[in-house]
Amino acid sequence: MTDSLDATALADKLDRYARGNTTAFTPITVPTPEQENRRAEGRLREQLKRTRHQGEARGRSLQLFKDRRVTGRWWTERHWQELQPTLPALLVQELALMRTLLLQFDAQEQPRRQATKQTTPEKLKLIVAAEVLA
Numbered sequence: 001m002t003d004s005l006d007a008t009a010l011a012d013k014l015d016r017y018a019r020g021n022t023t024a025f026t027p028i029t030v031p032t033p034e035q036e037n038r039r040a041e042g043r044l045r046e047q048l049k050r051t052r053h054q055g056e057a058r059g060r061s062l063q064l065f066k067d068r069r070v071t072g073r074w075w076t077e078r079h080w081q082e083l084q085p086t087l088p089a090l091l092v093q094e095l096a097l098m099r100t101l102l103l104q105f106d107a108q109e110q111p112r113r114q115a116t117k118q119t120t121p122e123k124l125k126l127i128v129a130a131e132v133l134a
Contacts, residue, residue, distance in 0.1 A: 045116065048109040055102045059095055066091055075099040 017025035031039065056073065063070050066088065074083055080099060084092055 041112065042116070045109060045112040048105050048112070052102055052105040052109060055098055055105065059098045059102075062091065062094060062098075063087070075102045 013025045017027075056075065059074055060070055063074070068087065070079075070083065073079060075095075075098070087095070
């Protein structure tokens with residue numbers, strides 16, 4: 001019963017759209033496999049970045065729980081070398097584990113970040129050129 005109602009409603013909307021009512025129906029474009037691959041790469045980079053940010057926040061939260069307020073990338077080599085001697089041993093153990101994971105996520109994200117920086121100007125040139133031609 002619902003399939004036939006849905007089909008009728010869809011055909012109705014398509015008819016209205018074909019007659020000029022552009023708000024009746026929203027056309028979509030199916031991305032090409034190449035476009036989808038580029039999107040997947042961007043999604044992966046964002047996921048790595050989000051996971052790294054969550055780990056950074058967990059580490060800051062743990063330190064705050066022990067009355068230590070830190071900001072920024074506490075897990076980088078320079079900051080870690082300064083921070084480590086000032087922390088209790090148990091906290092150092094917990095943060096060292098988090099730091100290992102953060103370094104791995106950052107190492108995987110960094111090449112993707114560089115690739116994005118290199119391709120972004122080209123994408124902007126293409127968008128601007130398309131707008132000028134339109």
